[in-house]
Amino acid sequence: MNGIKIKGTGRCIPERVIKNEEFTKWIDTSDEWITERTGIKERHVVTTETACDLASGACLSALENAGKTPEDVDLLIIGTISMDHVTPSLACEVQKRIGAKNAVSFDINGACAGFLFALDTAASYINTGCYKSALVVGIEVLSKIVDWTDRTTCVLFGDGAGAVYVEADETRPFYMVQGTKPDNWEVLNCKAREIESPFAIRESYPKLSDHVFMNGREVYQFAVTTVPKAIQNVLDQAHLAPSDISCYILHQANVRIIQSVAKRLGEPMEKFPVNMMRYGNMSSASMPVLLDEIHREGRLEEGKYILLSGFGAGLVYGATILKW
Ligand code: ACO
Numbered sequence: 001m002n003g004i005k006i007k008g009t010g011r012c013i014p015e016r017v018i019k020n021e022e023f024t025k026w027i028d029t030s031d032e033w034i035t036e037r038t039g040i041k042e043r044h045v046v047t048t049e050t051a052c053d054l055a056s057g058a059c060l061s062a063l064e065n066a067g068k069t070p071e072d073v074d075l076l077i078i079g080t081i082s083m084d085h086v087t088p089s090l091a092c093e094v095q096k097r098i099g100a101k102n103a104v105s106f107d108i109n110g111a112c113a114g115f116l117f118a119l120d121t122a123a124s125y126i127n128t129g130c131y132k133s134a135l136v137v138g139i140e141v142l143s144k145i146v147d148w149t150d151r152t153t154c155v156l157f158g159d160g161a162g163a164v165y166v167e168a169d170e171t172r173p174f175y176m177v178q179g180t181k182p183d184n185w186e187v188l189n190c191k192a193r194e195i196e197s198p199f200a201i202r203e204s205y206p207k208l209s210d211h212v213f214m215n216g217r218e219v220y221q222f223a224v225t226t227v228p229k230a231i232q233n234v235l236d237q238a239h240l241a242p243s244d245i246s247c248y249i250l251h252q253a254n255v256r257i258i259q260s261v262a263k264r265l266g267e268p269m270e271k272f273p274v275n276m277m278r279y280g281n282m283s284s285a286s287m288p289v290l291l292d293e294i295h296r297e298g299r300l301e302e303g304k305y306i307l308l309s310g311f312g313a314g315l316v317y318g319a320t321i322l323k324w
Helices: 031-038 051-066 090-098 111-128 182-187 216-237 255-265 283-296
Strands: 003-012 017-019 042-044 075-079 104-108 133-140 160-180 245-250 305-312 316-323
Touching: 003 051, 003 111, 003 283, 003 316, 031 255, 051 090, 051 133, 051 160, 051 283, 075 090, 075 111, 090 104, 090 133, 104 111, 111 133, 111 160, 111 283, 111 305, 111 316, 133 283, 160 216, 160 283, 182 216, 216 245, 216 255, 216 305, 216 316, 245 255, 245 283, 283 305
Parallel strands: 075 104, 075 133, 245 305
Antiparallel strands: 003 160, 017 042, 133 160, 160 316, 305 316
């Protein structure tokens, strides 16, 4: 049986905090609206930090937690939609910064499921025997791609990075379900930065936003219907019942989505840790940051099953079970 073990977790969060009240200085909103609709109370945003700073900080924190050095890393995969450069990948920059000289590095764009897709990819490579270890990162600097005058999106997001260090472990099976439903991908989009080409003819191209645009209701409906099915599918694959899972790490977009998933699975909210009240939706960084928090709080028990599930732009979704 193939498998992996998460041997260390880490995070790096920028210092600057924006509390809900601060938004009322420039947009028509309120702490009550944001708290009731999302559960979010505050989020962190970068001031001088780059994506490379945050991702490297999270990697070093995960390595220290695992008792490993950068030279121990065979594979470095970063899930992100807000890297510093179009090319090279953020992973290559981070590899140089932390001195992971034996690794191969690349990024994955899986939006809010980016960390999960990166973890699934790392586990799949490890299970083929190609590599023995990996650093898997979720990092976002969404503050540089949101429209700070659009109250329907800017209050939702935050910046941060989380990382895990994993190694092959045959005693810890790994199960995953992934999916994409691209039919109405426009409901959550952000155009790539581009210069005007003198040859480009774009009339038939869908109109996209220069900043993050989201039809919140559509994404909400997608999440509350797709996530429970994905979770059930991965439970079936592992021949487990919902009650066999000790902890559900879900993407931290909205506490109401998490409550709805818990209800559909018939599982108590105590099994669904939340941190969106302190960070907002950090897209691919949400799950690894939460994992790091609860790991360091001693809330994960050796040998117990945990389940991670995320969804986001694409529309994409995934659910993964592993043994802690
Ligand atoms: N403050 C006050 N009022 C607001 C705000 C705000 N910040 N934003 C919107 N409103 C208003 C709207 O204009 C609307 O007013 P109207 O009725 O007069 O038109 C009203 O509030 C209700 O708006 P809705 O969009 O219907 O509110 P809803 O209850 O759906 O909550 C939310 C919106 C929080 C975005 C919710 O739909 C949601 O969480 N959706 C899922 C988002 C998500 O999960 N994203 C994850 C993927 S992100 C990624 O991949 C990067």
